Amino acid sequence: MNRLTTLFIGFFATFLTAWLGLVIIPYFQFGQLEPQVDPDTGDQYPAFRTGLAERGKQVYQANGCIYCHTQQIRPADLEEGHNRGWGARRTVPRDYLFDRPPQLGTMRTGPDLTNVGVRLNDAAWHHEHLYAPQSKSPWSTMSPFRHLYRVVKIQGEPSPKALKLAGDFAPPEGYEVVPTPEAEALVAYLLSLNRNYALPEAPLE
Amino acid sequence: MSNAATSKPVSAPLPDIHDAADRAAVDASCRLPVLSFFASAVFWLIVGTVFALLASIKMHNPQFAVEIPASLAHWLNQFYPLVPANTVETLNGALTFGRVRPAHLNTVAYGWASTAALGVGIWLMARLCRVQLRYPRFVTAAAVIWNIGVFVGTAAILLGESTGVEWLEFPAYATFILFIAYALISIWAVDMFVHRRPGHVYVSQWYIMAALFWFPWLYATANILIHHESVQGSVSAIVNWWYGHNALGLWFTPMGLAAAYYFIPKVIGRPVHSYYLSAFGFWSLALFYSWNGGHHLIGGPLPAWVITASIVASVMMVIPVVVTAINHHMTMKGNFHVLEYSPTLRFVVFGAMSYTLASLQGTTMAIRSLNTVTHFTDYTIGHSHLGLYAFFTMIMFGSMYYIVPRLVGCEWRSAVLIKIHFWSCAYGIIFMVLILTVGGLVQGLMMRDAAIGFDKIVENMVVYKYFRSVSGVLLTVGHVVFAFHFSLMLLRLGRTEGGPTLFRPLETT
Numbered sequence: 054m055n056r057l058t059t060l061f062i063g064f065f066a067t068f069l070t071a072w073l074g075l076v077i078i079p080y081f082q083f084g085q086l087e088p089q090v091d092p093d094t095g096d097q098y099p100a101f102r103t104g105l106a107e108r109g110k111q112v113y114q115a116n117g118c119i120y121c122h123t124q125q126i127r128p129a130d131l132e133e134g135h136n137r138g139w140g141a142r143r144t145v146p147r148d149y150l151f152d153r154p155p156q157l158g159t160m161r162t163g164p165d166l167t168n169v170g171v172r173l174n175d176a177a178w179h180h181e182h183l184y185a186p187q188s189k190s191p192w193s194t195m196s197p198f199r200h201l202y203r204v205v206k207i208q209g210e211p212s213p214k215a216l217k218l219a220g221d222f223a224p225p226e227g228y229e230v231v232p233t234p235e236a237e238a239l240v241a242y243l244l245s246l247n248r249n250y251a252l253p254e255a256p257l258e
Numbered sequence: 259m260s261n262a263a264t265s266k267p268v269s270a271p272l273p274d275i276h277d278a279a280d281r282a283a284v285d286a287s288c289r290l291p292v293l294s295f296f297a298s299a300v301f302w303l304i305v306g307t308v309f310a311l312l313a314s315i316k317m318h319n320p321q322f323a324v325e326i327p328a329s330l331a332h333w334l335n336q337f338y339p340l341v342p343a344n345t346v347e348t349l350n351g352a353l354t355f356g357r358v359r360p361a362h363l364n365t366v367a368y369g370w371a372s373t374a375a376l377g378v379g380i381w382l383m384a385r386l387c388r389v390q391l392r393y394p395r396f397v398t399a400a401a402v403i404w405n406i407g408v409f410v411g412t413a414a415i416l417l418g419e420s421t422g423v424e425w426l427e428f429p430a431y432a433t434f435i436l437f438i439a440y441a442l443i444s445i446w447a448v449d450m451f452v453h454r455r456p457g458h459v460y461v462s463q464w465y466i467m468a469a470l471f472w473f474p475w476l477y478a479t480a481n482i483l484i485h486h487e488s489v490q491g492s493v494s495a496i497v498n499w500w501y502g503h504n505a506l507g508l509w510f511t512p513m514g515l516a517a518a519y520y521f522i523p524k525v526i527g528r529p530v531h532s533y534y535l536s537a538f539g540f541w542s543l544a545l546f547y548s549w550n551g552g553h554h555l556i557g558g559p560l561p562a563w564v565i566t567a568s569i570v571a572s573v574m575m576v577i578p579v580v581v582t583a584i585n586h587h588m589t590m591k592g593n594f595h596v597l598e599y600s601p602t603l604r605f606v607v608f609g610a611m612s613y614t615l616a617s618l619q620g621t622t623m624a625i626r627s628l629n630t631v632t633h634f635t636d637y638t639i640g641h642s643h644l645g646l647y648a649f650f651t652m653i654m655f656g657s658m659y660y661i662v663p664r665l666v667g668c669e670w671r672s673a674v675l676i677k678i679h680f681w682s683c684a685y686g687i688i689f690m691v692l693i694l695t696v697g698g699l700v701q702g703l704m705m706r707d708a709a710i711g712f713d714k715i716v717e718n719m720v721v722y723k724y725f726r727s728v729s730g731v732l733l734t735v736g737h738v739v740f741a742f743h744f745s746l747m748l749l750r751l752g753r754t755e756g757g758p759t760l761f762r763p764l765e766t767t
Contacts, residue, residue, distance in 0.1 A: 057448075057451060057452065060459075060464060060467060060468075061467075061471065063541065063544070064467070064468045064471050064472065064544065065471075067541065067544035067545045067548065068471075068472050068475065068508070068544070068548055070545070070548070070549070071500070071504075071548030071549045072475070072479065072548075074549060074567060075496055075497075075500040075548075075549065075551055075552060075564065075567075075568070076479060076483070076496070076497055076500060079492075079493050079496050079497075079560075079561075079564060080483070080489060080493050082561065083490070083492055083493060083560075083561065084489055084490050084493040085490070086490060086492075111422075113422065114420060114421060114422025115357075115418040115419065115420050115422070116351075116354060116356040116357065116418070117354070117355065117356020117357055117359055117360055117420065117422075118356060119356075119422055119424065120355070120356055120359045120360070121355075121356075123634060125557075125558050125559060127556075127557030127558070127633075128557055130630075131556070131557040131626070131629075131630045131633075132557065132630065132633075132634075132705070132706070133705065133706055133707070133708040136708035137708055137712065143557070143559075144558075144559045145559050146490075146491070146492035146559045146560065146561070148491075148559060149490065149491025149492050149494075149495070149559055150490055150491060151491070152490075152491035152494075153488040153489070153490065153491065153494060154421070154422060154423045154484055154488070154491070154494040154495075154498070155491035155492070155494055155495055156422060157491075157495050157555070157558060157559070158634075159424065159554060159633075159634065159638065160634055160635075160638070160639075161634040161635070161705065162317070162716075162719075163716075164712050186320070187320070190713065192713040192716055192717050193320075193713075193716065194317060194318065194320050194716055194719075194720065194723075195320060196316055196320045196324070196354055196355035196356070197320065197321070197324055198354065199324055199325065199350065200325075200347050200348075200350040200351035200354060201351075203347075
């Protein structure tokens, strides 16, 4: 194996098999999926995300939520996600149709968020939790995302968007904590996370 | 082939340059580019270590460094409008866990590991092709471009421009800069190979040539499909992990093995045990490793065949790993006492042994029944540190201990500093992997029991995260000592008299 050409044919051939197998065939086999449309109501699953929620997905990506939270439920024989209330069924390729790129995650330092919009359907809760996670879950080791909020002096009437924080987490007297547009987009994205619908290939259990 | 094979020696000797002046000329030709790569590698190692410590501490102490100190914020605000109004918020954002964590991965993977690998690779190719490096400034320029790419990409992550794709967080504009630099180096390596002196092509050369060929293909495919074409979610996921695993398997691993295959025989002065095992190990690695990526998505939203193919390939990886381990062990056999003297050999053998361990562990992790426990836990983080640190990084340290004195013309200042470096890194990484492995198993077993609340799991993990930070401090000590020692070498403050710096004086036998 002393000739450049011989070597390169070998390098090329070995790598080509995996490139075809794990990239090209998947691309053609499940790279052009269509959403499921309910013939009676016309609803489509998964639902297309609104502009604000899609913007929120970018905030989710930029702030590295993926390093602690997954967005995938494995089959019931592989994990307890179903029993922890994280999802009613395993997730399948069509669930991620509009996720470009998906935020599947590889680590569960925190709980799975596949269906967090169903489980915790309250924008105010999410804002307070993002600003001060320990105010909602004292046991949490989640980083506070205070840079997505502004502590501002109350000018006249308090803002309707101001977070209702108590005790140690509250801002100083005369100040309030308001979300930035990024925080509002992020919460819209979290509330949009719902994969608890039936698909022919993945019925609700 | 059969004729050539029968005339070939069963053991593979190193094709080295026997004339000292000739060898010095070859070394001198790569001095500037290789030292540029090494100096930037050491710089990014320190930067990556700082990010690692920050991220690690934040995992058990989330209130740590959430915001820049109030006095600094106050001071900065005085300069408004010279300093933009939202500067403090931007800096606070850059400190968040979700940004320093990818900043750590990318600075150590692309800043430290890749840069060190390129430096070692260039030097090895020059030595093994037995030719002087042509146009060294061309390669030095590639080093500068590479650094700009890593800097731009890391800054982008810290400023909130991350793509949110693990191992590919750098946005397209940074990726493009890296790709240009890489292409320059690949082209140059082929040029070197074409102009090599006639004779035997050594196993390290296959590994380096292959890695330099595979990585751009890998990197381009992943970036184009995920960032440019924005393929659908599940395809994006498999491409992501095909890339992520191959970055380790077909880029870092071949470069690490190339160095191990060179330095072990070189230091002990014996040929590699078997030419055939080398070849068998290489081609089986090329065939199986490239298929491994899907095991990161076991149970994930993908057709079963993709996952199963990757599990099969992961099990097949036992072949190249065991073959390489046997080959290295048989080469070392009867020479283990050299570990007492040679810093290079000690680092490289530590790395080679860790390679066997990390790879076999990886195979077991791809088995579904174990994966149900270890997936989504710190066990995986332990495994990746066993691979990228205990194997790859240790081999790079060992290689640099050998190469740098030959480029700067003086010997390492102090055996004590090398000893501190070795032991703090060796104990640090062993401790870290153990903590993460045990912690990951506990975490995984608790998660498999739905009766245990998630809050209990999080609380239970804090102590492991804490001790992981302690192990990180040990690694930091080693890195700072090494960076200091390396700086002395760059400043030509090494020893100019006597032989190579050994752990203890060589006993004449």
